[in-house]
Amino acid sequence: MVRLPLRPDEVARGRRLGALLRRARGPRSILDTALAAGVSPETLRKIETGRIATPAFATIASVAGVVGLSLDAVWDEVSCAPDLADSAG
Known part of the structure; x- marks a missing residue:
């Protein structure tokens, strides 16, 4: 299966x-958060930096649960239209 490059809106x-997960994690370490969520610290780091722009739903759900975010809150944040800063990048 060939994976197509991500569109700019998917990257944004x-x-x-x-950014949302990083803010919600607060002072808690990536290691502690990742282990509690059952994902590798490197995976969480890549998600937080945008290097994994389309993580698996189960991964998002697990991390969101650990940092205290509802999936509704996650969807509200990520589904909004990109702002000017996102489109300039």
Whole structure:
């Protein structure tokens, strides 16, 4: 299966997701958060930095649960239209 390159809106959505999870994690370490969520610290780091723009739903759900975010809150944040800063990048 060939994976097509991500569209700019998908990249922007991934960046918003990463920023949201990073903010919600607060002072808690990536290691502690990742282990509690059952994902590798490197995977969480890549999500938070936008390098994994389309993580698996189960991964998002697990991390969101650990950092205290509802999936509704995650969807509200990542599904909004990109702002000017996102489209300039």
